[in-house]
Amino acid sequence: MASNIGRSSSNTNKGRIPWLKWWACIFFVYLYGPIAVLIAFSFNDNRIAQVWTEFSTKWYVKAFSNEAIQNAIINSLIVAAVATVCATLFATMAALILSKGMFKGQTLCLGIISLPLLVPEIATAVATLSFFAAINFPLGLTSIIVAHIVFCIPFAFMPIRARLAGMDETLQEAGRDLYANDIKVLWHIVLPQLKPGIFAGGILAFIISIDDFIISLMVAGAGATTLPLYIYGMIRLGVSPEINAVSTVLFLVSLTLVATYWFISKKNEGSNYVH
Amino acid sequence: MNKSIPAISVNSVVKHYASNPPIVALNNVTIEIQDNEFFTLLGPSGCGKTTLLRLIAGFEQPTEGAILLYGDHLEGLDPNDRPVNTVFQSYSLFPHMTIAENIGFGLKMKGQSSDQIALVVRDMLALVKMETFGNRMPNQLSGGQQQRIALVRALAPKPKVLLLDEPLSALDLKLRQAMRLELKRLQKETGITFVFVTHDQEEAMCMSDRVAVMSQGELQQLDSPQMIYERPRNRFVANFIGDVNLIDTKVSSENQNSYVCSHNNIEFSVNKTSQHQVGDQVTLAIRPEKFSLVSSAEGLLKGTVVDSTYMGTDTYLTVKIDDSTELEVRCQNIDLDQQLPTIGETVGLSVPNGAATLLED
Amino acid sequence: MEIKLPANPITRRWLGLSPALITIFIFMVLPIALLGVYSFKPADSYGGVEAGFSLDAWIQLFFDRDLDDTLIFDSIYLQIIWRSVMLAAIGTTLSFLVGFPVAWYIVQQPPERRDILLLLVTIPFWTNLLIRAYSWILILGKNGMIEQPLLAMGLIDDSLEMMYGNMAIGVGLVYSYIPLMILPIYASLEKIDFGLVEAAHDLYADRWAVIQRIVMPLCLPGIIAGCILVFVLSLGDFISPSILGGGKKMMLSNLIQFQFSSARNWPFGGALTMLLLMLVAFGSYFYIKASRKSAYLEK
Ligand SMILES: Nc1ncnc2c1ncn2[C@@H]1O[C@H](COP(=O)(O)OP(=O)(O)OP(=O)(O)O)[C@@H](O)[C@H]1O
Ligand SMILES: [Mg+2]
Numbered sequence: 022m023a024s025n026i027g028r029s030s031s032n033t034n035k036g037r038i039p040w041l042k043w044w045a046c047i048f049f050v051y052l053y054g055p056i057a058v059l060i061a062f063s064f065n066d067n068r069i070a071q072v073w074t075e076f077s078t079k080w081y082v083k084a085f086s087n088e089a090i091q092n093a094i095i096n097s098l099i100v101a102a103v104a105t106v107c108a109t110l111f112a113t114m115a116a117l118i119l120s121k122g123m124f125k126g127q128t129l130c131l132g133i134i135s136l137p138l139l140v141p142e143i144a145t146a147v148a149t150l151s152f153f154a155a156i157n158f159p160l161g162l163t164s165i166i167v168a169h170i171v172f173c174i175p176f177a178f179m180p181i182r183a184r185l186a187g188m189d190e191t192l193q194e195a196g197r198d199l200y201a202n203d204i205k206v207l208w209h210i211v212l213p214q215l216k217p218g219i220f221a222g223g224i225l226a227f228i229i230s231i232d233d234f235i236i237s238l239m240v241a242g243a244g245a246t247t248l249p250l251y252i253y254g255m256i257r258l259g260v261s262p263e264i265n266a267v268s269t270v271l272f273l274v275s276l277t278l279v280a281t282y283w284f285i286s287k288k289n290e291g292s293n294y295v296h
Numbered sequence: 297m298n299k300s301i302p303a304i305s306v307n308s309v310v311k312h313y314a315s316n317p318p319i320v321a322l323n324n325v326t327i328e329i330q331d332n333e334f335f336t337l338l339g340p341s342g343c344g345k346t347t348l349l350r351l352i353a354g355f356e357q358p359t360e361g362a363i364l365l366y367g368d369h370l371e372g373l374d375p376n377d378r379p380v381n382t383v384f385q386s387y388s389l390f391p392h393m394t395i396a397e398n399i400g401f402g403l404k405m406k407g408q409s410s411d412q413i414a415l416v417v418r419d420m421l422a423l424v425k426m427e428t429f430g431n432r433m434p435n436q437l438s439g440g441q442q443q444r445i446a447l448v449r450a451l452a453p454k455p456k457v458l459l460l461d462e463p464l465s466a467l468d469l470k471l472r473q474a475m476r477l478e479l480k481r482l483q484k485e486t487g488i489t490f491v492f493v494t495h496d497q498e499e500a501m502c503m504s505d506r507v508a509v510m511s512q513g514e515l516q517q518l519d520s521p522q523m524i525y526e527r528p529r530n531r532f533v534a535n536f537i538g539d540v541n542l543i544d545t546k547v548s549s550e551n552q553n554s555y556v557c558s559h560n561n562i563e564f565s566v567n568k569t570s571q572h573q574v575g576d577q578v579t580l581a582i583r584p585e586k587f588s589l590v591s592s593a594e595g596l597l598k599g600t601v602v603d604s605t606y607m608g609t610d611t612y613l614t615v616k617i618d619d620s621t622e623l624e625v626r627c628q629n630i631d632l633d634q635q636l637p638t639i640g641e642t643v644g645l646s647v648p649n650g651a652a653t654l655l656e657d
Numbered sequence: 658m659e660i661k662l663p664a665n666p667i668t669r670r671w672l673g674l675s676p677a678l679i680t681i682f683i684f685m686v687l688p689i690a691l692l693g694v695y696s697f698k699p700a701d702s703y704g705g706v707e708a709g710f711s712l713d714a715w716i717q718l719f720f721d722r723d724l725d726d727t728l729i730f731d732s733i734y735l736q737i738i739w740r741s742v743m744l745a746a747i748g749t750t751l752s753f754l755v756g757f758p759v760a761w762y763i764v765q766q767p768p769e770r771r772d773i774l775l776l777l778v779t780i781p782f783w784t785n786l787l788i789r790a791y792s793w794i795l796i797l798g799k800n801g802m803i804e805q806p807l808l809a810m811g812l813i814d815d816s817l818e819m820m821y822g823n824m825a826i827g828v829g830l831v832y833s834y835i836p837l838m839i840l841p842i843y844a845s846l847e848k849i850d851f852g853l854v855e856a857a858h859d860l861y862a863d864r865w866a867v868i869q870r871i872v873m874p875l876c877l878p879g880i881i882a883g884c885i886l887v888f889v890l891s892l893g894d895f896i897s898p899s900i901l902g903g904g905k906k907m908m909l910s911n912l913i914q915f916q917f918s919s920a921r922n923w924p925f926g927g928a929l930t931m932l933l934l935m936l937v938a939f940g941s942y943f944y945i946k947a948s949r950k951s952a953y954l955e956k
Contacts, residue, residue: 045762045774048755052781055792055832058802062795072800111677118673130674133681141893141937143910144692144930145685147917151695151927152688154705171684174677225783232785235895235910239917249787256791256900260798268788275784282783283776355855375858388856392874401870402860453861 056272063265080266090267093251096162100237100247101230103166108173109223113181115174117211120185137172145172146239153240160242168240169230176229177222180286184218217285224282228275301367302328303457303489304352309361311347311513321347323513324361329457329491330506331366334483336492338500339510340536345493348510349459352491354378366456376405381450383460387442389434395421395445396430402453420448423482440471447482457489464499476503497537501525509533525583527569530656534581541623542655543580547572555654560618562597564647566654579655584612584626586651589637595644599623601637611636615643689934696927706923714924718932734912738932741909744823745891748830749838752887753880755831756838761872763839764846775843782836790829790900797825797901821903829897834890838883845879846872878947885944889937909933 066077084090115134119127137145149168158164188211212219234249241250248271255264304327311322321344329335337345350356352363354375363370370378381402389398399420400413408416421427424444434442443463450458460479464472480503483490494500500507501521509516509524509532517529528534531542545557545564557564557578564580572578592598599617606629613625613636625645627636637643696714698706716722721731763774781789796802798820807813849872857871873880895910902908907915909929916926 041758041762041765044758048759049774049777051832052777052835055796056781056784056789058795059788059792111680114673115677118670124670130678133678133686136681136685139889139937139941140685140689141889141910141933143893143895143913144689144934147913147926147930148688148692149684150917151692151705151923152684155691167684171681174681178677228783232783232787234785234787235914239914249785252787252791256787256794260794264791265795268785268791272784272788276780279780279783280776283779287772353859355858374863375855376861376863380859382856382859384852384856386850386852388850388852390853390857390871401857401862405857405861405863405866449860 059265060269060272063262063269065262068262080262084263084266089246090251093246093248096245097231097248100162100165100169101227104169104173104230105223105227107170108226109177109219111170112174112177112222113215113219116178116181116185120182134178135175138175142235146236149236150239160240161245164240164242165237165245165247168236169233172233172236173226173230176225180221180225181215181218184215188214217288221282221285224278224285228278232275301331303331303333303366304329304491305364306348307362307364309351309358309363311344311351311356312359320513325513325515327508327515327518329489332487332489334480334490334492334503334505336494336500336504336507337510338494338497338507340495343510344513345510346461349382349461349491349493352457353380353382353459379456381453381455381458383446383450383458383463385462385465387446389442389446389449391434394430395432395434395437398434398445399449399452401449406453416452420452424448440467440475443467443475451482451486451488455488457491460490460492462493462495479503509536511536527653528581528655529569531579534653534655539584539624541582541584543582543621545578545580547574547576547578550574557654564652565649566652567650569654570656579657580652581655582647582652584624587623587625587645587647589625589627590644590646592642592644595646597623597645597647599643599645601639601641601643604636604639613637615645692927692930696924696931698924700922700924702921711924714928717925718928737907737912738909740823740906741892742936744826744830744908745888748827748834748891749884749888751827751831752835752838753884756835756883757842757880760839760842760846761868763843778836778839786833786896787900789832790896793825793829793832793901794820797828820901821905823906825901826897826906826908829901830891830894833894833897834887837886837890841882841886842876842879845876849875881944881947885940889940892936893933
């Protein structure tokens with residue numbers, strides 16, 4: 022093919038502005054600086070969180086031997102695990118239906134599924150609270166889990182649907198041609214191909230659930246404290262090195278999950294060589 | 297403008313692209329493009345034509361060497377500071393502006409008043425006979441129409457030099473032929489120097505005042521279309537433009553203006569277009585249509601027809617003159633009753649004086 | 658035994674969709690509708706609502722009831738709403754001013770570096786907002802990273818009081834949501850044919866003119882998407898005002914949360930929530946309209 026003079030090349034001077042690089046540098050320092058400070062101070066020996074004395078891991082030891090924190094972590098994990106499994110399952114089922122053909126009400130269904138993305142969290146939180154009160158639903162871990170499932174569905178849904186959209190339909194036809202019935206096609210052909218999408222969706226749902234604060238704050242009963250709720254409680258009491266330590270761990274968990282998600286979806290892109 | 301100063305001088309330009317090892321896109325290219333000339337850069341894909349154009353336009357900087365515009369160094373000038381405009385292969389019309397806004401963009405950037413711009417836009421639309429299209433959006437135009445707009449958009453600011461990078465390659469054959477004439481007309485009407493890039497030799501032949509043939513980042517020959525065809529300098533040019541028969545010969549004697557080269561005791565007299573010694577192995581190029589068929593007793597060459605293909609305007613014969621040499625011969629089909637030799641027949645071929653060209657390599 | 662999917666496509670469709678749809682419907686659509694209904698009911702002072710119909714909650718938005726039951730115009734809640742809108746607007750503007758050049762920078766990088774920079778922009782979006790807001794206390798707070806060196810050098814001799822004000826909330830909002838400004842802008846910048854930039858350059862446009870007349874108009878859909886996302890999320894933000902604003906400078910969401918906790922005025926909370934939802938719906942409507950309008954820019 023003839024190359025064209027309008028094509029961009031990476032080593033020209035085109036729209037380049039000299040200060041742009043510095044601007045971007047400063048931006049990334051701004052984006053990560055505060056977190057870096059937080060992580061650094063979590064290893065600070067001093068009780069006064071912002072005065073550096075020497076390196077120590079004692080706040081980690083202290084924080085994680087605190088029973089309340091342990092409980093909060095366990096609660097968070099239970100909520101996130103159950104919510105992730107349910108939301109991913111529901112999202113997968115919905116995505117399988119919604120990606121196939123057009124039908125009346127499809128847009129409406131898509132709209133309802135993405136609703137939790139559009140409604141501000143505080144609105145969902147207070148609405149869910151009043152609803153639980155109206156139906157006398159006891160507040161506790163179960164209520165948190167139910168609320169989390171709701172807003173995890175769209176996050177699980179997005180990557181699954183994207184993966185389905187990139188899938189080669191002829192494979193299913195080939196399967197059907199080779200005497201597989203619907204459920205066998207689903208099990209042996211569609212789901213294996215969909216696996217990276219489902220996994221990515223599950224990761225997003227898990228991240229969102231484990232980080233959630235506002236909705237948990239409103240629908241948690243006494244004794245059902247999740248990690249972000251516990252951290253919030255500590256923050257209200259003032260800056261402390263334990264918060265830094267717990268926050269660092271939570272941050273690293275999210276970081277690991279995001280990175281995993283990123284690599285899965287990068288690989289997905291690579292393997293979608295159809296067309 | 298002073299006629300003696302070239303519109304563009306490309307002086308020993310080298311262009312490397314960063315890579316490991318570096319890609320040599322242009323290797324020591326020197327070209328002078330005259331004022332008011334329709335100049336064509338011709339060469340196969342990847343030979344560096346676009347690179348040269350981008351260097352002139354200012355999108356890239358030469359690694360070595362200099363480029364001058366009417367005697368002024370262009371070094372360090374951004375594209376927007378060079379009185380040179382480009383017609384892009386993909387047109388690159390701004391999709392969010394009307395046709396009139398597209399055409400007026402350059403003038404607006406130069407700070408002209410909107411009244412002046414409106415006048416120029418009208419003239420430009422008239423120039424390509426699209427007066428009524430000013431208010432349309434680019435995506436409401438056909439490919440050929442977009443092409444014309446891209447052309448007048450680049451002409452509107454009255455550049456000193458217009459650069460065109462394969463502007464016709466996206467058009468279908470008929471439109472391409474019509475646009476060739478139109479481009480030629482526009483060049484004459486505006487008097488602007490055109491630098492036209494193509495890999496289509498026919499396009500280069502029919503429009504250009506002069507053609508620069510390039511290959512692998514190097515200039516192979518710079519001449520009028522006729523000279524490029526009739527007197528190719530080397531194997532590459534001879535092969536790239538039109539069809540050619542290459543005959544291996546040895547220089548057997550030398551006169552003041554010509555050599556006598558022989559191949560199996562057949563002697564050709566050729567002009568001294570390059571320097572060789574008696575006894576050197578040299579290659580001659582003869583275009584297939586230069587031969588004429590004569591009876592086997594006459595003629596400089598004698599051979600057997602091994603293949604014959606009817607092509608409409610011509611019939612292509614393959615004539616084997618010895619074990620290692622087959623020649624392609626083209627006979628024009630003048631009328632139906634014409635008697636052409638059949639396969640297996642022995643024929644004689646005559647070659648007019650000066651039909652053979654001595655190649656440098 | 659062989660499991661079979663229902664043969665009827667309609668049955669199958671509902672079977673597949675119902676878990677997701679019903680969950681969201683029951684635990685989101687219905688509760689919001691319920692809250693809307695609550696906003697027209699009298700408040701129960703122990704939380705919850707009483708039977709009957711009352712416009713009190715909506716009246717309370719604008720008026721205060723005097724002792725003799727006359728309504729006096731009262732702007733205290735309007736002020737909070739206004740502050741929320743203003744802070745969200747300022748946060749959005751700042752995010753745009755900071756984020757656009759960053760997106761433009763990222764687009765110009767070679768592909769591998771682009772991916773890494775995008776990942777770096779994305780990570781904060783997926784990490785806990787609470788922690789991110791809290792980390793700013795370490796920076797802005799008393800004895801924080803900004804004050805410490807200034808105090809030590811003797812440039813200031815008292816706290817700058819950067820925390821617990823509109824400035825701190827603004828910083829928190831920008832910090833929280835700027836990835837959502839950059840990502841959509843990046844996505845539409847990436848689609849721009851760079852040939853157009855070169856063409857404009859060739860036609861005497863300098864860098865600023867190229868950005869202003871070619872790049873910005875062409876990535877308008879991304880800019881609008883980014884601005885609306887950041888605006889809507891900032892408007893409903895709870896964490897920045899409660900952590901960095903110290904709960905003193907309320908925003909709409911703190912006010913709402915307050916009604917359902919200490920104040921125990923559910924109808925008023927419901928009315929405020931409806932107001933927030935209306936503002937968000939208005940924003941989304943504007944977004945859809947604007948993106949339709951610029952649809953012709955897509956190739
Ligand atoms: N930005 C770039 N980075 C690296 N190499 C490049 C770049 N642009 C061009 N090249 C290389 O430089 C050489 C010349 O490219 P150029 O685009 O000038 O060719 P061309 O003659 O215009 O070809 P075509 O007829 O296909 O358009 C090619 O080998 C090409 O791969
Ligand atoms: Mg080219």
